[in-house]
Amino acid sequence: MSRRPFAIYTVGALCALLLVCGIGLILGQVFRTLMHNRLKKEIVLVEGSRVFESWKRPPPPVFMEYFFFNVTNVDEILKGAKPIVTQVGPYTYREYRYKDNVTMVENGTMVSAYNTKSFVFLLEKSVGDPTVDNITTVNIPAWAAMNKAKISFFRSSMLNMWMNSLRTGLFTTRTVHELLWGYEDSLLVKISTTNREVEKDFGLMIKKNGSNDGEFVFHTGEQNYLDYGRVKTWKGQRQLTFWSTNESNSIAGSDGSAFHPLLNKDERIYIFTPDLCRTIYMDFEKDVVVKGIPAYRFTPPSSVLASKEENPANEGFCVTSNECLGTGVLKVSPCRKGAPVVASFPHFYLGEDKYIDAIGGMSPQREHHQTFLDLNPTTGIIVRANKRAQVNILVGRVVGFPKTKNLTETIFPVMFLNESVEIDDASAMRVQKLLLITKLVSNFPLFIVGLGGIMLMIFIVLLFRAHKQKTSTEEDSSYSPVSQKDKDDPQNGNCIGLTPKGGTQA
Numbered sequence: 130m131s132r133r134p135f136a137i138y139t140v141g142a143l144c145a146l147l148l149v150c151g152i153g154l155i156l157g158q159v160f161r162t163l164m165h166n167r168l169k170k171e172i173v174l175v176e177g178s179r180v181f182e183s184w185k186r187p188p189p190p191v192f193m194e195y196f197f198f199n200v201t202n203v204d205e206i207l208k209g210a211k212p213i214v215t216q217v218g219p220y221t222y223r224e225y226r227y228k229d230n231v232t233m234v235e236n237g238t239m240v241s242a243y244n245t246k247s248f249v250f251l252l253e254k255s256v257g258d259p260t261v262d263n264i265t266t267v268n269i270p271a272w273a274a275m276n277k278a279k280i281s282f283f284r285s286s287m288l289n290m291w292m293n294s295l296r297t298g299l300f301t302t303r304t305v306h307e308l309l310w311g312y313e314d315s316l317l318v319k320i321s322t323t324n325r326e327v328e329k330d331f332g333l334m335i336k337k338n339g340s341n342d343g344e345f346v347f348h349t350g351e352q353n354y355l356d357y358g359r360v361k362t363w364k365g366q367r368q369l370t371f372w373s374t375n376e377s378n379s380i381a382g383s384d385g386s387a388f389h390p391l392l393n394k395d396e397r398i399y400i401f402t403p404d405l406c407r408t409i410y411m412d413f414e415k416d417v418v419v420k421g422i423p424a425y426r427f428t429p430p431s432s433v434l435a436s437k438e439e440n441p442a443n444e445g446f447c448v449t450s451n452e453c454l455g456t457g458v459l460k461v462s463p464c465r466k467g468a469p470v471v472a473s474f475p476h477f478y479l480g481e482d483k484y485i486d487a488i489g490g491m492s493p494q495r496e497h498h499q500t501f502l503d504l505n506p507t508t509g510i511i512v513r514a515n516k517r518a519q520v521n522i523l524v525g526r527v528v529g530f531p532k533t534k535n536l537t538e539t540i541f542p543v544m545f546l547n548e549s550v551e552i553d554d555a556s557a558m559r560v561q562k563l564l565l566i567t568k569l570v571s572n573f574p575l576f577i578v579g580l581g582g583i584m585l586m587i588f589i590v591l592l593f594r595a596h597k598q599k600t601s602t603e604e605d606s607s608y609s610p611v612s613q614k615d616k617d618d619p620q621n622g623n624c625i626g627l628t629p630k631g632g633t634q635a
């Protein structure tokens with residue numbers, strides 16, 4: 130036999146092997162599974178893992194912007210008019226976050242940490258100087274005190290007297306810095322002389338600079354990748370105690386800083402937020418691309434803050450039935466020492482019209498007031514996020530306080546914040562590289578199939594040419610079979626010659 134047919138059959142066999150292997154690997158998704166297992170193994174919260182350092186000290190810069198609602202018609206409001214507010218902001222702070230006292234607990238299956246944040250003001254990204262700009266808004270300490278005192282005639286009379294002597298109004302004018310980071314309130318000072326538990330200072334972000342919101346214990350994700358970054362306990366509790374049902378009190382999901390890899394479009398993402406004293410959730414909205422990295426956008430649906438009529442699962446959030454609010458607002462008094470604080474999205478986005486219409490100057494817009502989270506589905510890494518929330522105070526008639534008699538029950542907006550983060554260029558580059566490797570490895574079988582295809586083409590060409598050559602040699606040289614026979618003959622002779630030899634030996 131000549132070498133050519135052998136080469137042809139080798140090519141043919143190789144091509145068949147490659148095609149079968151390649152298609153088999155594609156159908157079995159072997160390399161994809163391998164790569165996914167690798168990701169699951171590497172994205173865990175243990176010392177030396179790919180993500181641990183950036184989990185402890187996230188490199189992307191976080192900006193916190195505060196916007197205030199400056200009340201323009203205080204005197205009219207006190208006579209019963211609709212409040213008119215103007216939005217003032219942003220006052221922007223660079224937020225530095227890191228995880229403090231990170232320790233492995235429970236035999237290394239859990240990790241305990243404190244989430245520390247500090248804020249440094251950025252004048253160039255702000256509308257003005259927070260220590261100078263004056264904002265007129267609801268006098269929150271007074272409203273909190275009135276709400277506490279209204280249950281007893283004695284206490285409300287006492288408070289009324291104090292408020293009159295101190296000339297404490299229902300509204301107050303303070304600088305942005307005071308409202309955020311705290312000021313000594315004369316009414317609180319007075320109250321603290323009789324009740325030592327009451328603090329003299331008030332501020333929306335008081336004591337939040339350089340502090341943490343309690344100990345978190347997280348799952349590392351080593352046992353199950355779906356548990357990566359999931360909160361197990363907060364301040365030693367597995368459940369909250371603020372609300373009235375187990376569902377509302379549940380601590381589910383992560384703290385918003387880590388999400389498991391290999392995300393699905395139809396999964397619901399849970400985030401436990403100590404600020405809101407509850408777990409919220411987000412659903413897939415659309416595909417986005419940030420700095421070349423593909424991501425899924427998750428946003429909270431309106432059912433998160435829906436009234437209990439619209440979403441019975443929210444029943445536990447209205448603790449006493451006579452003060453249940455409507456859709457788009459969450460009364461957080463149980464975790465604000467009873468102060469009439471109401472949380473919502475900015476400008477009552479996703480809220481009922483009655484809340485928006487009650488205040489002059491509200492205009493909710495999805496683009497500006499939506500909270501969202503863009504996660505890379507392969508790695509679970511946050512590529513961009515905007516958390517937007519508004520602080521409101523429930524104002525209205527309070528029994529025993531004549532000053533409030535003309536007020537209509539209103540959820541009064543005070544401030545909203547926009548906490549935003551976008552992946553930094555260095556991290557983006559690393560993620561892109563990782564995604565590229567994942568893609569290449571996952572698609573390796575395609576490469577094999579491609580190679581098989583090329584071999585198939587070579588095989589066909591060779592076969593065709595061999596066939597052509599064979600027919601052409603058959604045509605012009607009739608002795609060729611003879612020569613082949615000549616070649617075979619000596620072998621045959623040998624065989625024949627050997628047999629008689631063996632025969633004689635036997």
Ligand SMILES: *[C@@H]1O[C@H](CO)[C@@H](O)[C@H](O)[C@H]1NC(C)=O
Nearest residue numbers: 199200201217262263264265
């Ligand atoms: C808030 O409104 C008051 C008048 O109602 C005005 O004097 C003040 O300058 C406003 N504050 C800011 C920061 O614009």
Ligand SMILES: *[C@@H]1O[C@H](CO)[C@@H](O)[C@H](O)[C@H]1NC(C)=O
Nearest residue numbers: 229230243244245340341344
């Ligand atoms: C971290 O640990 C140190 C020493 O054990 C302790 O002094 C500090 O208070 C801890 N930090 C937090 C935030 O608990």
Ligand SMILES: *[C@@H]1O[C@H](CO)[C@@H](O)[C@H](O)[C@H]1NC(C)=O
Nearest residue numbers: 233234235236237238239240
């Ligand atoms: C840690 O592991 C050891 C040995 O496997 C076991 O005896 C012990 O109970 C474990 N402790 C915890 C807190 O899981």
Ligand SMILES: *[C@@H]1O[C@H](CO)[C@@H](O)[C@H](O)[C@H]1NC(C)=O
Nearest residue numbers: 222247248249250310338339
């Ligand atoms: C927060 O604390 C840091 C240092 O601990 C300080 O530089 C910064 O000015 C503080 N921010 C505010 C808003 O007080």
Ligand SMILES: *[C@@H]1O[C@H](CO)[C@@H](O)[C@H](O)[C@H]1NC(C)=O
Nearest residue numbers: 260261262263264302303304
């Ligand atoms: C803010 O109010 C304070 C005290 O009333 C006043 O001294 C200051 O000038 C005001 N700031 C502005 C920008 O009007």
Ligand SMILES: *[C@@H]1O[C@H](CO)[C@@H](O)[C@H](O)[C@H]1NC(C)=O
Nearest residue numbers: 192194497498515547548549
């Ligand atoms: C934050 O949201 C506000 C609200 O409209 C918007 O004006 C601002 O540009 C946002 N900032 C970032 C960094 O997205």
